Amino acid sequence: MADRFSENPIIKTADIKPSSPDMVVECVLNPGVFSFAGKTWLILRVAERPRQHTDSVSFPVMDKHGRLKIVSFQKDDPALNLSDPRMVKHSGITYLSTLSHLRLVCSDDGVHFYEPENFPTIIFGQSQLETFGIEDCRVAKIDDVYCLTFTQVSEHGVGVGLMRTKDWMNFQHDGMILPPHNKDCAIFEEQINGVYYCLHRPSGIDLGGNFVWIASSPDLLHWGNHTCILHTRPGMWDCARVGAGAAPIKTKAGWLEIYHGADFNHRYCLGAVLLDLDDPSKVIARSEAPLMEPLAPYEQTGFFGNVVFTNGHIVDGDELTVYYGASDEVICGAKFSIQAILDDLLTVAAAKKAIQTA
Numbered sequence: 001m002a003d004r005f006s007e008n009p010i011i012k013t014a015d016i017k018p019s020s021p022d023m024v025v026e027c028v029l030n031p032g033v034f035s036f037a038g039k040t041w042l043i044l045r046v047a048e049r050p051r052q053h054t055d056s057v058s059f060p061v062m063d064k065h066g067r068l069k070i071v072s073f074q075k076d077d078p079a080l081n082l083s084d085p086r087m088v089k090h091s092g093i094t095y096l097s098t099l100s101h102l103r104l105v106c107s108d109d110g111v112h113f114y115e116p117e118n119f120p121t122i123i124f125g126q127s128q129l130e131t132f133g134i135e136d137c138r139v140a141k142i143d144d145v146y147c148l149t150f151t152q153v154s155e156h157g158v159g160v161g162l163m164r165t166k167d168w169m170n171f172q173h174d175g176m177i178l179p180p181h182n183k184d185c186a187i188f189e190e191q192i193n194g195v196y197y198c199l200h201r202p203s204g205i206d207l208g209g210n211f212v213w214i215a216s217s218p219d220l221l222h223w224g225n226h227t228c229i230l231h232t233r234p235g236m237w238d239c240a241r242v243g244a245g246a247a248p249i250k251t252k253a254g255w256l257e258i259y260h261g262a263d264f265n266h267r268y269c270l271g272a273v274l275l276d277l278d279d280p281s282k283v284i285a286r287s288e289a290p291l292m293e294p295l296a297p298y299e300q301t302g303f304f305g306n307v308v309f310t311n312g313h314i315v316d317g318d319e320l321t322v323y324y325g326a327s328d329e330v331i332c333g334a335k336f337s338i339q340a341i342l343d344d345l346l347t348v349a350a351a352k353k354a355i356q357t358a
Contacts, residue, residue, distance in 0.1 A: 001341070002270075002322075002334040006205045007111050009298050015170055016046055017193045020268055023048040023060070026098050027303050029325035032137040033246065033312025034146060036168060039106040040314060042113060042323060043123075043137045043148070044331065047098035059088055060099040063183035064128035071095065074249065086304060086328075096153065100133035104168070110314070111333065112319065119168055119230040129154050130242065134161065138311045140187040142196075145221065149185040149198070160185040160200060162220065177221055178202075184212075184243035186311070187220070188255070188280070195282055196220055199229075199244035199257065210241030212259065212273075215280050218321040230259070230273060237290050239272060240264045245310045248275065248322070253279050253342050256326055258291070258322065260309050268307040270324070274345045285349035291341065292334065294326070302327025 005315025016025045026049055031042035049072055050058045057080070058072035073080050073090055081089035087097045102123040105113040115121045125134045132153035140147045145164055152161040164172045178185060184201035195216045202222075203210050212230035215223040232239050238261025248255040255275040262268045269290035276282035294306045310324040320336040 001181050001336060005111060005333040009353040010111055010333055011113055012333035013187060013329055018048055024051050027328050028327050028331060030136045030309050031312050031331055032139040033314055033323050034139040035288060039108060040110045041106045044103040044105060045100050045135050046103045047100045049098045050238050058090060059095055059097050062125055062131045096132050099332040100135045102134060102137050109208050129156060136311055138186050138246055140189045142189055147187055151183045157181055158183055174221060186244040186247050189247045201243040212242050212244055212256050229281055229283055237261055237263055237269050249315055251342060258310060268309050270308055270310060272341050272345060285345040288348055298330055302329035304328035
């Protein structure tokens, strides 16, 4: 169902300049996507760390005043755990092996991207809730305002932040709108029955799990009426965790959401779910099989392999262009037919209804 760009990967880690000479870009991943000034734009997550030495591991963090500092441990330290390349664990404390910021790039053709002139192309974390970085931005355009939801990471936990802009030059920072542990927040691009809605992913520790929830708000800042709408499914491709992608797409059949799911081997795929137009807390249908799996070599091998992960797309009639991170190391693109996805979901819905009425 996925028609991958022949040019994939369209952005590689080597294409991105580090934010400073003493840093190295380890990953470029998971872009938010939007249209602006006649161009296609990506707001990339760029993960950096200092150059590494053979006998030690070092990583950056920001202090509460927004100043960068480097933390280092000797690799033979018995209190050090490097089993997950994304994390550094030491004496019971978990750090991230890289520090992420957001980077703006644009394209005239949707395939070849470059950093624009006269724009603030690098967005760093600023507050004490962003000392471990900011990640995985999603962009929803509501009227003439671009709403950016992104992951804020610090020693206090992982939560959802909000920024807003009209011109991509000036930003209103609204702070954390969903407290830890929460991420994968995608805002619907119009009000439903006079209120805003978002999808989000709180994480259960002992009870519950990594499920998709929906919430409503009068003002995009204060969220309530939280309802869990999507669970993981035992024995399936999304058995370990699920999370929302970009802003849901309004169709005549319902709100179409492309989401990610992972199994217990950390293999990430993409699926789809259809939500009721008037009450998006109601699930009409959900993909049985993935829309997209990590099958290409650049999706299977990298910083963290076997991953396709999206939080951004462009809709043009029936054509859905999904931009995605692959193996936490490169950016790629693929095209889908919205109607084909809906046909598959409606077939699932009809089969489910037939079973219920049998």
